[in-house]
Amino acid sequence: MKNKPAITQNLIRSFGRVNGRKLRVGQASLIENLLPALCVDVENFSLERLFTNPKQELWLEIGFGYGEHLVGLAQRYPEVNFIGCEPFINGVATLLKQIEDSKVENIRILHGDARLLTQKLPDSIIDRLFILFPDPWPKSKHHKKRIISAESLPEFARILKNRARLDVATDHVNYSEWIAEHLQSSKSFAPNEEIGVAAQPGDWIPTRYQRKAEKEGRGARFFNYIKPA
Numbered sequence: 001m002k003n004k005p006a007i008t009q010n011l012i013r014s015f016g017r018v019n020g021r022k023l024r025v026g027q028a029s030l031i032e033n034l035l036p037a038l039c040v041d042v043e044n045f046s047l048e049r050l051f052t053n054p055k056q057e058l059w060l061e062i063g064f065g066y067g068e069h070l071v072g073l074a075q076r077y078p079e080v081n082f083i084g085c086e087p088f089i090n091g092v093a094t095l096l097k098q099i100e101d102s103k104v105e106n107i108r109i110l111h112g113d114a115r116l117l118t119q120k121l122p123d124s125i126i127d128r129l130f131i132l133f134p135d136p137w138p139k140s141k142h143h144k145k146r147i148i149s150a151e152s153l154p155e156f157a158r159i160l161k162n163r164a165r166l167d168v169a170t171d172h173v174n175y176s177e178w179i180a181e182h183l184q185s186s187k188s189f190a191p192n193e194e195i196g197v198a199a200q201p202g203d204w205i206p207t208r209y210q211r212k213a214e215k216e217g218r219g220a221r222f223f224n225y226i227k228p229a
Contacts, residue, residue, distance in 0.1 A: 027093035034096050040083060040110040042117050047125075050108050051081045057127040058083065060159075062114040062147065063134050065209055067095030072205030074104040080127075082107045085114035115152075121159045128165045129156060133209040133220075136172035148179050150186070157188035160227040165192060167201055168223040171213035176221040183225055192224040199224060 023031065040050065047054035057080045064070045064084040074082050084107060086092055092111045099107055110117050137145045148168065156166065166189060170176050183189055191197040200222050210220050 023093055030096040031093055038109045040108050042120050045120050056081045059128040060126050061130040065207055066091050067098050069205040069207050071098045074107050085110040087112055118159055123158055124161045126159045131168045136175040148182055153186045154188045157227050162229040164227050166225045169220050171218045171220050179223055189225040190228045192226045195224050197224055
C-alpha cells in the first residue's frame with residue numbers, strides 16, 4: 001500500500017494499527033487519485049503551496065479518525081484552513097470520501113505520524129489544535145508512547161500562536177487522569193476559562209469514537225486549554 005507513514009528513528013510510535021479492512025475499490029481509487037492533491041509535503045512545508053488563501057487561520061487536528069469532526073468543522077468554518085493527520089489508512093480513505101461528497105476545499109491531509117509535521121512547522125503558526133481520542137496505550141510499560149506528555153506539550157505550544165486553543169478529548173479513564181495531570185502541571189498551557197476547562201466545546205462535532213464510547217457507557221472527557229500570551 002502506498003503512502004504508509006514513515007517513522008523517524010527519534011520518534012516513539014504513538015499510535016497502534018495503520019491498516020484495517022482491505023480498502024474497497026472506490027476507497028483505493030481515492031487514495032490513488034485524490035490524496036496526492038491534498039497531501040502535505042512535510043519536508044517542503046509551505047502554506048502558499050497548500051492553500052489558495054494561505055492567510056486564513058490554520059487549524060490542526062491530530063488523529064482525525066474517520067474524519068467526521070474535521071469535515072464538520074471545515075464546512076462550518078470555510079474561512080479556516082485545516083490540516084488533519086492520521087496514520088490509519090482506512091480513516092484517511094473515509095475522510096477522502098467525505099471531502100469528495102461535501103466538496104469542501106479547505107482540508108489538507110498528512111497520512112502518517114503528526115509529529116513528522118509538527119517538528120517541521122515554524123513557531124506560532126497554528127490557531128487551534130485538536131487531539132481527539134488518541135491511542136490510550138493503557139499498559140504502564142507503554143505510557144511513553146502516549147502523545148500527550150511532558151515532552152510533547154512544549155512542542156505543541158511552540159507551533160501555536162499566543163492565546164491559541166488546545167482541545168483534547170478522550171474516553172479512557174486512566175488516560176484522562178494522565179492528560180489532566182500533564183496539562184495542569186505544564187508551564188506551556190493554561191486553562192481556557194472562557195468555555196470551561198472540562199466543557200464540551202460549543203462547536204463540537206461528535207465522532208464515531210465518541211458515539212461508541214457513549215453507547216458503551218464510557219462517555220468522553222474534554223480538556224480545553226490555551227497557550228498563554
